[in-house]
Amino acid sequence: MNTIALIIKREYLTKVRRRAFIVMTFLGPLLFVAVLGIIAFLANVNKEEKTVAIYDETSLFINTFTNTEDIKYVYLPTDGLTKAIKTAEKNNYTGIVYVPFKNSDKLVEIGNSIEFLSNSTPSITSVSTITSKIKERIKNLKLIEFGTSEDLVDKANVPVNIRYVNYSGEVKNSKLNVVQFAIGAFLGVLIYMFILVYGVQVMRSVMEEKTNRIIEVIISSVKPFKLMLGKIIGTALVGLTQYLLWFILSSVLLTVTKRTMNINSPNDELLSNISSSQGVDSNLHQVILSLFELNYVEIFSLFLFFFLGGYLLYSALFAAVGAAVDSETDTQQFMLPITLPLIIGIYTALMILDNPHGPVAFWMSMIPFTSPVVMMARVPFDVPTWQILLSMIILVISFILTTFMAAKIYRVGVLMYGKKVTYKELWKWVSRKE
Amino acid sequence: MNLLEAKNITKKYYKHTALNNVSFNIQKGSIYGLLGPNGAGKTTFIRIINQIIAQDSGTIIFNGEKLQSKHISEIGYMPEERGLYRNMKVGEQVLYLAQLKGMPYNIAKQKLKYWFDKFEISSWWDKKIEELSKGMAQKVQFIVTVLHEPKLLIFDEPFSGFDPVNAQIIKNEIIELKNNGATILFSTHRMESVEEMCDHIGMMNKSEKILDGEIGDVKRQHRTNNYNVTINKGDVGNILFENNISKIIETKPNVYFKDQIDVTIKMHPNGTSQQLIKELMSIGELHHFQENIPSINDIFIQHAV
Numbered sequence: 001m002n003t004i005a006l007i008i009k010r011e012y013l014t015k016v017r018r019r020a021f022i023v024m025t026f027l028g029p030l031l032f033v034a035v036l037g038i039i040a041f042l043a044n045v046n047k048e049e050k051t052v053a054i055y056d057e058t059s060l061f062i063n064t065f066t067n068t069e070d071i072k073y074v075y076l077p078t079d080g081l082t083k084a085i086k087t088a089e090k091n092n093y094t095g096i097v098y099v100p101f102k103n104s105d106k107l108v109e110i111g112n113s114i115e116f117l118s119n120s121t122p123s124i125t126s127v128s129t130i131t132s133k134i135k136e137r138i139k140n141l142k143l144i145e146f147g148t149s150e151d152l153v154d155k156a157n158v159p160v161n162i163r164y165v166n167y168s169g170e171v172k173n174s175k176l177n178v179v180q181f182a183i184g185a186f187l188g189v190l191i192y193m194f195i196l197v198y199g200v201q202v203m204r205s206v207m208e209e210k211t212n213r214i215i216e217v218i219i220s221s222v223k224p225f226k227l228m229l230g231k232i233i234g235t236a237l238v239g240l241t242q243y244l245l246w247f248i249l250s251s252v253l254l255t256v257t258k259r260t261m262n263i264n265s266p267n268d269e270l271l272s273n274i275s276s277s278q279g280v281d282s283n284l285h286q287v288i289l290s291l292f293e294l295n296y297v298e299i300f301s302l303f304l305f306f307f308l309g310g311y312l313l314y315s316a317l318f319a320a321v322g323a324a325v326d327s328e329t330d331t332q333q334f335m336l337p338i339t340l341p342l343i344i345g346i347y348t349a350l351m352i353l354d355n356p357h358g359p360v361a362f363w364m365s366m367i368p369f370t371s372p373v374v375m376m377a378r379v380p381f382d383v384p385t386w387q388i389l390l391s392m393i394i395l396v397i398s399f400i401l402t403t404f405m406a407a408k409i410y411r412v413g414v415l416m417y418g419k420k421v422t423y424k425e426l427w428k429w430v431s432r433k434e
Numbered sequence: 435m436n437l438l439e440a441k442n443i444t445k446k447y448y449k450h451t452a453l454n455n456v457s458f459n460i461q462k463g464s465i466y467g468l469l470g471p472n473g474a475g476k477t478t479f480i481r482i483i484n485q486i487i488a489q490d491s492g493t494i495i496f497n498g499e500k501l502q503s504k505h506i507s508e509i510g511y512m513p514e515e516r517g518l519y520r521n522m523k524v525g526e527q528v529l530y531l532a533q534l535k536g537m538p539y540n541i542a543k544q545k546l547k548y549w550f551d552k553f554e555i556s557s558w559w560d561k562k563i564e565e566l567s568k569g570m571a572q573k574v575q576f577i578v579t580v581l582h583e584p585k586l587l588i589f590d591e592p593f594s595g596f597d598p599v600n601a602q603i604i605k606n607e608i609i610e611l612k613n614n615g616a617t618i619l620f621s622t623h624r625m626e627s628v629e630e631m632c633d634h635i636g637m638m639n640k641s642e643k644i645l646d647g648e649i650g651d652v653k654r655q656h657r658t659n660n661y662n663v664t665i666n667k668g669d670v671g672n673i674l675f676e677n678n679i680s681k682i683i684e685t686k687p688n689v690y691f692k693d694q695i696d697v698t699i700k701m702h703p704n705g706t707s708q709q710l711i712k713e714l715m716s717i718g719e720l721h722h723f724q725e726n727i728p729s730i731n732d733i734f735i736q737h738a739v
Contacts, residue, residue: 006533014522213517217578220484220511221534223503415486417515428448 003222004230011205011234016241025242029249033257050094050126055084057101058110064137065097071126085117095122097130107145111138180380181353183294188349188377190243191307192342195372198239198311199318199338203331205231206322206410215414224411229403232315236308294380302379305392310372313399314338320406323413324421345370349377356381365391368398405430436495437462437586437617438483443492445478452478453489454641460586460619460634465612467628467649468621469734470638476621477514479638480588483619484511497585507536510584514591514621516575518563525550525559528578535582542581549577553603569600576604580611587611588619593627605631625730635730639738649730656733657725659683659701664722665714666694679713681705694721 015021051072054065065073074093076084081098088096095118102109114134116122140153148156164177206228209215218227321334348364355361356378365375365383371391375383412429413421438460445453453475460466468476481487483494485506494501497508519527525546532542550556553573563571572595580587587608593601609631612618620628629649636646645652681702689696701710707725714720728736 003534006530010530014519208519212520213513213515214519215517216486216513216515217511217517217531218534219486220509220513221506221531221536415481 004226004233007222007227007230008234008237011231012237012241015201015205015235015238021238021242025245026249028242028246029253032246032250033253036254037257051091052126052130053084053088053093053096054099055081055096056099058099060110060141061099061134061137064133065130068129071129088117094118094120094126097134107138107142111135177353180294180356181377183299184352184377184380185350187299187303187379188346188373191303191310191376192346192349192373194239194243194307195310195314195342196339198235199314201238202232202235202315203318203322204328205235206319206414207325207328207331210323210414210417211326219414224414225407228316228319228407228410232312232319235315236311239311299379302388303376306372306376306395309392309395309399313368313372313395313402314342316399316403316406320409320413320426323410324416324426325413326417326419330420341367341369342373345373348374352377352381357383362387366394368395371395408432435462436460437497438619439495440479440483441493441495443479443482443489443494445475445482445487445489451641453482455492456638456641456643457492458636458643458646460617462617463612463615464633465608465618465620465628465631467625467632467635468619468638469623469625469628469635469730471623471738474623474638475641476623476638477590480511480590480619480621483586483588484509507582508585510535510579510582510587512575512579512587512589512592514594516572516595518571518574518578520564521562523560523562524566524574527563528574528581531578532581535584537582545581545583546577549581553577568595569597572596572600576607580607584616586617586619588621590621591624592620592622594624625734629730637734637737639734644737645733652730652733653727656728656736657703658728659703659705660726661699661701661707661710662696662722662724662726663699663714663720664694664696665717666719666721667717679710681709696722698726 049072050070051074052065053074053076054061055076055078056062057078062075065075067073071094074091076087076096078084084096087093095116098115098117099110100113100115102113111134116127116130136157140157143153143156144150209218222230317338321331321338324334325331345364348360348370352361352374361374361378364370365378365387372395375388375391379388408430409426412432419425436459438458440456440458443453443456444451456475456479458466458468458479468479470476478487482489483501485501485503496505499505522530528546529539529542532546533539537545547556550559555570555573558566558570558574563574566574579589589608592608593604596604608618620632622628632649634647635649635652637644647655679699681704683700683702685700686698687695688698699710707723711720711723714723
């Protein structure tokens with residue numbers, strides 16, 4: 001058997017047989033489903049219908065408040081505020097909109113004297129909904145006062161529904177933005193986690209061979225570069241196995257939970273939550289529609305590319321760090337410069353919704369140390385092809401370069417014991433020609 | 435015929451020269467002792483033979499060909515720093531390392547069974563290295579080194595870490611391997627530990643070769659012409675050796691007993707031991723006669739200083 005294949009096989013089998021791997025593989029989906037369940041549960045609790053009472057002594061707002069998805073309105077008889085408050089307390093209403101009677105019929109005064117009675121602080125969204133309804137009603141009344149006919153005022157209230165259309169005339173779903181963000185950010189986070197978790201595993205595995213002192217036996221049989229490559233590939237396969245198992249187990253678990261608990265799919269719940277938190281009208285249908293508008297073949301193949309490209313770039317660096325140090329505690333000084341760009345990348349990816357094609361997003365998706373995460377977050381937003389290609393080319397060139405450099409550090413480092421390695425020293429190893 | 439010829443090998447690490455124009459020839463089927471203190475350049479030389487690092491200049495000929503990667507499977511190496519995967523099972527681990535050396539799985543398994551039976555350690559097959567004692571792990575390490583039946587076996591500090599019993603077992607195995615045609619290279623700074631086993635030695639000090647040759651030749655070249663003698667003088671009084679023995683340079687009496695003299699005699703280089711014995715026997719009864727041959731350690735010190 002080819003030696004690289006042997007190394008990959010050993011790396012894979014020893015890691016997959018570890019207790020930690022087995023435990024995480026089965027615990028991961030359980031945690032995932034549990035978290036989704038908690039989110040769904042919290043969303044349902046939060047969604048509890050609010051009831052707001054109207055105590056209108058002026059009778060001007062009789063038809064103003066109509067029930068919506070979030071707020072139900074109850075008109076209370078105007079036979080004393082104390083009684084109304086008691087009713088509200090008894091029925092657990094969120095609050096009372098109190099429109100006091102004024103002798104003057106000046107609408108300005110009415111507008112300024114309305115109160116919202118409640119023992120709890122009302123949520124901003126419900127207050128703004130109520131305010132805008134009152135404002136609109138007073139405006140209409142004022143217009144009538146100015147002599148506009150009631151019929152005309154009604155006609156002046158035209159419903160507005162803005163459609164999202166791109167320059168070439170295609171209509172976009174209004175939910176698309178949010179869905180694009182959710183998918184992009186999710187894939188970006190997956191890449192980020194994979195690089196960090198399995199990059200560190202490569203580093204540990206290199207360090208293990210060095211501290212076990214078996215390294216000299218092995219590199220008398222195999223070229224160090226092959227050994228490093230075998231480790232990187234073997235560890236990647238372990239990671240892919242874990243992700244695949246997580247995917248399968250989570251799907252099975254979700255289906256089973258849904259069937260037995262008979263609840264809405266937490267996924268749908270989650271998506272509609274994301275949308276409503278963005279302040280857009282919650283509409284599951286739109287979300288589902290927009291899910292069909294994405295090019296999944298493109299997204300998935302780019303994900304695979306940036307996933308592997310990013311991992312290869314970083315794992316070579318992690319391997320070099322593992323080779324340069326004698327113990328885990330010495331890794332700290334070299335870990336920070338590696339993890340920092342990753343953290344910046346994930347931060348950028350999560351901030352990208354505001355301006356997915358802005359200069360920050362653009363440059364971060366070109367720099368190879370942040371591009372796998374950031375570009376992946378941008379891809380669902382239709383990135384121009386030349387940008388994707390350029391980013392891919394830069395990533396490939398950089399990972400060839402870093403692997404080359406890492407191999408040099410690796411080759412010298414694995415045989416170096418008892419020496420605190422500095423950056424200057426590392427540079428000497430890299431620049432040495434042989 | 436030489437299995438390995440190293441010609442003018444030089445290796446520098448930045449400003450430090452680890453090997454300076456070093457040449458060695460290792461004869462097929464011999465045991466070669468590469469001797470020298472720590473830091474003399476032995477390990478660097480061995481790593482170059484193992485193609486772990488490359489020399490800056492010079493050539494190495496292995497079995498008549500320029501040393502190249504295909505020769506990896508014909509060399510077995512036990513480094514000074516012993517090590518195995520601690521959490522891997524013994525059998526699996528040895529098979530993995532044998533396959534890395536290019537051995538097919540089935541053959542490796544057969545050979546491994548042979549060695550495990552020989553060392554009576556078959557019960558260790560499914561044990562992890564971390565469950566074994568240091569001495570037990572060393573035995574496994576030895577098997578790893580020899581399993582693929584290499585033409586050249588290299589042992590760096592071969593007996594460090596072995597208890598006397600196990601060291602003897604390993605010594606016997608190495609001699610058996612030699613008798614079966616293997617060539618063996620020892621590298622050690624504890625010169626007395628391998629002296630008795632070596633056919634040839636090479637000495638290194640401060641990155642340079644200072645001496646090499648067949649061990650008997652080396653010793654002969656370093657004869658001191660000193661002899662330890664114990665002689666029964668009977669009732670003759672004090673003997674003046676200088677008057678009775680030809681080609682004598684000086685004598686150093688060690689001990690006088692009532693009727694015995696224990697003395698070190700230094701002879702002229704052209705005097706022979708037969709001559710000396712003859713003349714001593716004419717003086718009195720000879721109890722003890724031994725040529726003072728310098729140890730390898732003495733020879734090294736003589737050259738290194």
